[in-house]
Amino acid sequence: MPEKTTAFKVRDILFLIMTVLPIVCGIVIRVLFVPSSDGIEISGAHIFFNMDFPVSPLIISEAQVNSWLVMISLLFLCLYLTNGIKENIHTKRQVIAEWIVETVEKLVKDNMGDYFTGFAPFVAAIMALSAFSSLMSLTGMFPPTSDLNIVAGWAFLVFILITYYKMKCGPLHYLKSFAEPVPFLAPLNIISEVATPISMAFRHYGNILSGSVISVLIAAALQGLTHLVLGWLPGWLGEFPFLRVGIPAFLSLYFDLFSGLLQAFIFAMLTMLYIGGAFSLEDYIARKQKKIKTKSTT
């Protein structure tokens, strides 16, 4: 075990604080600026302010702020895990960091092939961002993934990547892929091309949103039930929703933890499969060899 220098310790504490601080900030922002509703109600992200822009106003909402907070928190978590990383010397956090990197690289290699090994950071980033955004609802904050705009942004990114890798075998090859197996199916092919990002976005968003809607409905039902059963108790005892203590936690176990993590995994998995499926290495190599041949002849 090497001696820990003061600088190392200071950096350690700084990174840990910066990991936790955004989450605390988010809770404080929510408590201060988001008006609390007296009843139980289902609403979207709270809009902090509208900025006037030429085409349409730019809306800064809770979902955006929270997703930025998650990003900052994740960045410093990564810095904390890789702080003081060295060859051979295995601190606990280095083992964790190496395990994460190795797992993701193996996953990418298994699903996308050797050509796409460089995609591991992207896939890991999407997975971590999605998982931590969904887990945010455990702290009582608005999970960014239950806002369609955030998830649609990621899906659009994946769509651009899919198109890029289809274009890599040449624009003509890309256009020709729409006319397969028969040319008159082209409209359907175009629809299915556009449906990919839409279905990805709606799948993630719908899963997280349905969880939060059902949680709210159950909470409202339990509150009504307590009022019905224990309403005769005097004073605040009659007002206090006893049944709402503890029981929704079991639902939260499924809807927040399991569903959120599963959706993060599925989103990353679909990203890998779609991008991997958009690119055929044989066509690419054939095209490259053709190019080299034409160059050498001229």
Place this chain on the structure above:
Amino acid sequence: MLELAIGIMLGLCALGAGCAMIAGIGPGIGEGNAVAKACEAIGRQPESRSAVTTTMLMGCAVAETTGLYALVIAILLIFVAPGRFVDILLAAIK
């Protein structure tokens, strides 16, 4: 008269949301089939458990998509559409 119109509108929105969720039947049956087959596969080859589970979860997620489209439409019909429609109605009357 205006109350009646708004009432019919809200009622139809709720009815439409209910009808949209009939789509929940399809993913239910599909995912049930997928899980049943996965159980059979694991029973036959217990050592392939992790691979089968991963593939099954992926398939379930893809099968769920149609149900989630219906859910999104139902949520839009309940929370977004009534306000829009009432606004349109009021604007038409003015």
